[in-house]
Amino acid sequence: MCQRRTSKYEDIIFAVLLLIGFSFIIGRFTSTVNFIKNFIYYFSYSNLSLVNYVFHSVENLADSIKTIVHVRRKNIVYKQKNKELADKLRNYKAVVEDYDNLSKLLKLAKIKNFVSVFARISVRDPSKWYQWFIIDKGNMDGLYNELPVVMFNKKKGAFCAVGRIMETYSSSSKVALITNAFCALPVEIKGKGINCLAEGFNSSLLKITYIPCDTDVKAGDEIVVSELSSVFPKGTPVGIINEVLGEPYIDFKTATAKVFFEIDNVYKTVVLMPEVET
Amino acid sequence: MKKLVYYAVLFVFSFVIQFLCSKYINVLGIFPNFILLVVVYFGLSKKTVTAHLMGFLFGLMWDVFSTDIFGVRAVMFTIVSYLSGRIFKSFDINEIFSQFFIVFLAEVIYWLGFTLIPFIILGNSVPAADYIEIILTIIIAPAIFRFLNKVILV
Numbered sequence: 001m002c003q004r005r006t007s008k009y010e011d012i013i014f015a016v017l018l019l020i021g022f023s024f025i026i027g028r029f030t031s032t033v034n035f036i037k038n039f040i041y042y043f044s045y046s047n048l049s050l051v052n053y054v055f056h057s058v059e060n061l062a063d064s065i066k067t068i069v070h071v072r073r074k075n076i077v078y079k080q081k082n083k084e085l086a087d088k089l090r091n092y093k094a095v096v097e098d099y100d101n102l103s104k105l106l107k108l109a110k111i112k113n114f115v116s117v118f119a120r121i122s123v124r125d126p127s128k129w130y131q132w133f134i135i136d137k138g139n140m141d142g143l144y145n146e147l148p149v150v151m152f153n154k155k156k157g158a159f160c161a162v163g164r165i166m167e168t169y170s171s172s173s174k175v176a177l178i179t180n181a182f183c184a185l186p187v188e189i190k191g192k193g194i195n196c197l198a199e200g201f202n203s204s205l206l207k208i209t210y211i212p213c214d215t216d217v218k219a220g221d222e223i224v225v226s227e228l229s230s231v232f233p234k235g236t237p238v239g240i241i242n243e244v245l246g247e248p249y250i251d252f253k254t255a256t257a258k259v260f261f262e263i264d265n266v267y268k269t270v271v272l273m274p275e276v277e278t
Numbered sequence: 279m280k281k282l283v284y285y286a287v288l289f290v291f292s293f294v295i296q297f298l299c300s301k302y303i304n305v306l307g308i309f310p311n312f313i314l315l316v317v318v319y320f321g322l323s324k325k326t327v328t329a330h331l332m333g334f335l336f337g338l339m340w341d342v343f344s345t346d347i348f349g350v351r352a353v354m355f356t357i358v359s360y361l362s363g364r365i366f367k368s369f370d371i372n373e374i375f376s377q378f379f380i381v382f383l384a385e386v387i388y389w390l391g392f393t394l395i396p397f398i399i400l401g402n403s404v405p406a407a408d409y410i411e412i413i414l415t416i417i418i419a420p421a422i423f424r425f426l427n428k429v430i431l432v
Binding site for chain 1: 290293294297298326330331334337339341342343347348350352353356357360363395399
């Protein structure tokens, strides 16, 4: 720091300033002091507000630059993703072409492909909670009756059976849940090849019927849609066996199963629509 | 004239830092008393008369924009600038610890006056000092002094 320079008037000026300061304090309600205060305020406020305006402008400019940089970064990431997806699409098209050629050569029946139509549940009657709901997609989206409705189960990482479309309107469809008492779904015990039937009974559980008595079915076994289903694709997860009820003198055992889809927290569903061949 | 413009710019700059930058740089909504640091710095290093005037004007401007008793800050900043020159001249002001100590004492004097004057005049209860602000001001003092060392004309 630089050397201190003293003045002979230092003490006098200090005393004068103190005097002025204290007179301001004592006479703060007088018109003269108020006038001085207001004068300084109006004089300095315009300058400060101008500086404030400049600050705001700089702030806005900085925000804009930040947004541009952020968008540019995102753009680079999306470009990269786009490139990857384009590569995948190219590979997929090549595989589809091979598949078409091979199925023609070998005269094999083609595997049905599905187009996913994402739909949001628009109406769900609490008194018919386990029976049906209405989705916001209908005829206009290409939907029609008997299409399977599934939901993505995060824990399983797969689409699980929810229900099927019963009635279709222009922009909505009524979906009957697999837990509806009117619904019966051909299922099989995963890994055991045991065919049985999953019937709804208007509750959160499914009744699994026609389980042969001599089969080893126990709680914890997973059930999936069987080949016999005309609605759902084969292997679609349905639920997990909760309890097996069997009587030794009858031919079939019955079990209850807990459905895989989150029955109380279902907000969005996916309608699987068979791909139309062009 | 050149010096007058220079001091005017410094004056505005200090106010901008104190009142506008506090929106962007603060700790839990508290901003250090930058003006006090400038006043102490002037009291220590510049012409004493300039230091008193700067202190008085800083305080007056701050008083104008605040709702506290008009003139309290003007008096306290003038006193701080005077005492900075008188009491602390024996300190080695280039030492970081001396700077901490000087700013600490300046803060204590400032807060004492700032709380006692309203108490004496109005009989108001003495408000507690803003400890976080004091600590922040002390912590940033060496950096601000170094910055002022570079920008202030000798």
